[in-house]
Amino acid sequence: MKMHELAKRSEQSPVCLGLDVREAYLPEILKNDTGLSREEKIFQFNKEIILHTEEAVACYKVQIACYEALGLEGLRAYAKTLQFARERGNIVIADVKRGDIASTAGMYAQGHFSGDFESDIMTVNAYMGEDAITPYFPYMEEKGKGLFALLRTSNPSAVDFQELQTDKGALYLEVARKIEEWGSRLPREGQFNAIGAVVGLTAPEAFEEIQAAMPHTFFLVPGYGAQGGTGKDLARVLKKSRCMVVNSSRGLITAHQGVEEGAEFAKVIQAKTEAMREEILQWV
Amino acid sequence: MKMHELAKRSEQSPVCLGLDVREAYLPEILKNDTGLSREEKIFQFNKEIILHTEEAVACYKVQIACYEALGLEGLRAYAKTLQFARERGNIVIADVKRGDIASTAGMYAQGHFSGDFESDIMTVNAYMGEDAITPYFPYMEEKGKGLFALLRTSNPSAVDFQELQTDKGALYLEVARKIEEWGSRLPREGQFNAIGAVVGLTAPEAFEEIQAAMPHTFFLVPGYGAQGGTGKDLARVLKKSRCMVVNSSRGLITAHQGVEEGAEFAKVIQAKTEAMREEILQWV
Numbered sequence: 001m002k003m004h005e006l007a008k009r010s011e012q013s014p015v016c017l018g019l020d021v022r023e024a025y026l027p028e029i030l031k032n033d034t035g036l037s038r039e040e041k042i043f044q045f046n047k048e049i050i051l052h053t054e055e056a057v058a059c060y061k062v063q064i065a066c067y068e069a070l071g072l073e074g075l076r077a078y079a080k081t082l083q084f085a086r087e088r089g090n091i092v093i094a095d096v097k098r099g100d101i102a103s104t105a106g107m108y109a110q111g112h113f114s115g116d117f118e119s120d121i122m123t124v125n126a127y128m129g130e131d132a133i134t135p136y137f138p139y140m141e142e143k144g145k146g147l148f149a150l151l152r153t154s155n156p157s158a159v160d161f162q163e164l165q166t167d168k169g170a171l172y173l174e175v176a177r178k179i180e181e182w183g184s185r186l187p188r189e190g191q192f193n194a195i196g197a198v199v200g201l202t203a204p205e206a207f208e209e210i211q212a213a214m215p216h217t218f219f220l221v222p223g224y225g226a227q228g229g230t231g232k233d234l235a236r237v238l239k240k241s242r243c244m245v246v247n248s249s250r251g252l253i254t255a256h257q258g259v260e261e262g263a264e265f266a267k268v269i270q271a272k273t274e275a276m277r278e279e280i281l282q283w284v
Numbered sequence: 285m286k287m288h289e290l291a292k293r294s295e296q297s298p299v300c301l302g303l304d305v306r307e308a309y310l311p312e313i314l315k316n317d318t319g320l321s322r323e324e325k326i327f328q329f330n331k332e333i334i335l336h337t338e339e340a341v342a343c344y345k346v347q348i349a350c351y352e353a354l355g356l357e358g359l360r361a362y363a364k365t366l367q368f369a370r371e372r373g374n375i376v377i378a379d380v381k382r383g384d385i386a387s388t389a390g391m392y393a394q395g396h397f398s399g400d401f402e403s404d405i406m407t408v409n410a411y412m413g414e415d416a417i418t419p420y421f422p423y424m425e426e427k428g429k430g431l432f433a434l435l436r437t438s439n440p441s442a443v444d445f446q447e448l449q450t451d452k453g454a455l456y457l458e459v460a461r462k463i464e465e466w467g468s469r470l471p472r473e474g475q476f477n478a479i480g481a482v483v484g485l486t487a488p489e490a491f492e493e494i495q496a497a498m499p500h501t502f503f504l505v506p507g508y509g510a511q512g513g514t515g516k517d518l519a520r521v522l523k524k525s526r527c528m529v530v531n532s533s534r535g536l537i538t539a540h541q542g543v544e545e546g547a548e549f550a551k552v553i554q555a556k557t558e559a560m561r562e563e564i565l566q567w568v
Contacts, residue, residue: 020388065384065391071400075359099381099409100349101439104304107349116355125383127411127434129441150411155385157413160462164450171448171455178444 002120003146003196004189006091007218009058010245013277014238016093016220017053018249019046019081020063025254027265038070042077043084049253050085052270056277058245059091061220062119079116092119093220097150099125105135113139121146123198123220126175133182133195140186140194147195149179152210154200154223172206173213180214192218192243201246204233211237219244224251224276235283242284248276286404287430287480288473290375291502293342294529297561298522300377300504301337302533303330303365304347309538311549322354326361327368332550333537334369337557342529343375345504346403363400376403377504381434383409389419397423405430407482407504410459417466417479424470424478431479433463436494438484438507456490457497464498476502476527485530488517495521503528508535508560519567526568532560 021042023031030041050060062085067078085092094117098108112122113136126132126149139145152162152172162172176197183193193216199207201223211219221234224246234246255272256265305326307315314325334344346369351362369376378401382392396406397420410416410433423429436446436456446456460481467477477500483491485507495503505518508530518530539556540549 022391063388063391065382065388065395068395068401069391069399071395072356072359072363073400074395075356079356097383097409098349099383099411099434101437101441104347104349107306107347107353111349111352111355111358115353116357117352125381125409125411127383127409127445128437128439129444129446131439131441150383153385153412155412155415157385157415160413161411161455161459162413164452164455164458166448166450166455168448171445171450174448175445 001144001146001187001189001194002091003192003194003218006059006121006146006245007190007192007242009091011242013056013058014242014244014246014280015057015273015277016059016061016245016247017049017057017252017273018061018063018095018247019049019253020066020249021045021253022066025250025257027256029265037073039073039077042074043080046077046081047084048266049269050088050090052266053273054088054090056270056273059093060085061093061095061247061249063095063249082117082119086118086120091121093148094119094122097123097125099127099132101128101131102135105132109136109139113143113145121148121196123148123150125150126179130178130182137186145194148198148220149175149195151175151179151197152199152203152206154202158200172210176210176213176217180217183217188216192216196220198222201233204236207237211241211243217243220247221245222247224248232283234280238280238284246280252276285428285430285473285478286375287476287478287502290343290405290430290529291474291476291526293375295526297340297342298526298528298530298564299341299557299561300343300345300529300531301333301341301536301557302345302347302379302531303333303537304350304533305329305537306350309534309541311540313549321357323357323361326358327364330361330365331368333553334372334374336550336554338372338374340554340557340561343377344369345377345379345531345533347379347533366401366403370402370404375405377432378403378406381407381409383411383416385412385415386419389416393420393423397427397429405432405480407432407434409434410463414462414466421470429478432482432504433459433479435459435463435481436483436487436490438486442484456494460494460497460501464501467501472500476500480504482506485517488520491521495525495527501527504531505529506531508532516567518564522564522568530564536560
């Protein structure tokens with residue numbers, strides 16, 4: 001089961017490297033290579049990053065929006081990136097945040113858990129309730145796949161709905177209870193269910209409350225580095241339980257900008273990734 | 285502005301035809317055509333449907349999950365379908381339900397409001413709050429594009445979260461107020477804002493309450509035909525205000541199955557689409 005594997009890998013490194021690639025992030029050596037298509041440039045960038053960082057990370061998260069923005073060409077680069085990373089034994093989280101129901105959700109499951117875009121774990125949105133989650137069950141049961149459901153996000157307007165007080169407490173706590181319950185219906189390997197949750201780093205107290213409500217849920221935590229969070233905020237939680245991977249995207253994959261030109265970009269990103277791992281591990 | 289155009293077209297026909305195409309829906313004549321790729325079969329099916337129904341509908345809704353399920357090949361058929369429909373002057377709703385924030389939402393906006401996958405209006409998920417909506421503003425202001433935000437969906441587990449009682453009333457009512465407010469920040473043409481809402485047909489009383497809370501919001505209503513709703517449920521709302529398009533997908537695009545073989549499939553779908561339009565219009 002991928003969620004169990006991810007939890008194990010997170011003990012060596014809790015780093016999730018986000019391949020949220022934009023053209024502006026490409027190093028000069030790729031930008032200026034007139035022999036490569038845009039698709040190839042992006043794939044080459046990702047490939048070099050993966051080759052240099054796979055020993056230092058728990059997994060990769062690929063934000064599909066960056067690739068959808070470039071149309072079919074972008075999605076070809078997306079497909080090649082996922083295939084390359086997975087063939088080398090890496091765990092890939094497809095950050096697609098799909099949210100639909102019943103047979104439509106089943107089509108998303110087919111699309112992102114098999115074929116050109118096959119990933120190991122995908123992010124989903126559960127605003128439509130259980131019907132947005134159960135269509136993924138066959139892939140979790142038969143192929144060991146996993147989900148990360150959006151729970152408490154780290155953006156300023158997360159408060160618009162997620163923090164509304166309901167007759168069952170804050171909305172995000174009710175979402176938390178449901179995610180834990182849905183995940184508990186599936187076979188578990190080790191401590192964690194096949195359904196995890198996305199929880200932002202910006203509210204450490206809320207994080208501890210959430211974790212208490214869902215002891216079998218593994219977390220994907222965005223917000224490290226470029227989005228503002230630091231290792232300190234993680235320490236309290238991680239000391240109690242190694243229950244998360246921490247994502248950094250821009251903070252890692254733009255590390256080469258202004259620092260180094262030429263073919264060394266991937267080594268700069270590698271060093272930054274290793275530094276992030278060490279920074280987090282020193283706290284726990 | 286596309287939402288204004290859509291509202292005007294809905295007076296002639298409130299029908300939104302859903303091109304939620306699966307391989308199983310293809311007529312025998314296409315299924316058995318060994319000279320066509322899967323991509324071409326699906327595109328030919330959509331093309332014939334569009335050519336036969338564009339006088340009878342307000343718009344088309346294309347469910348991207350059906351195409352993502354087939355990987356890159358499916359997305360090429362998706363792109364061709366949108367381009368074909370739009371070049372002929374039809375309004376196309378991309379049913380993508382994307383839900384992300386800030387610059388990531390901006391990438392989705394770029395992806396679905398320009399380039400290969402350009403649509404006129406796209407569906408979005410606002411669980412993450414205002415940050416999931418404002419990145420689309422430039423496309424609404426500069427290109428006349430529109431959004432339909434998920435509000436009260438028609439699936440059984442919509443109650444899991446959407447109907448929770450908050451300190452501001454039912455969650456869906458707070459979402460309704462926010463959608464109306466966000467839309468009101470943009471220039472308006474006619475009665476309706478550029479941001480509409482998706483509201484299911486399964487709760488007519490809730491629909492009237494919602495509409496009262498958002499008088500400038502146009503609705504996309506799924507649930508007609510195959511999902512169970514009928515013209516009767518719409519009558520009370522439509523008599524007061526022509527504030528919606530009503531989607532049917534499977535109920536229309538499988539009308540040919542078991543009825544007619546050969547090249548006539550599109551005429552059968554046309555007749556079924558015209559019958560749906562007449563059925564709804566007789567009530568209002």
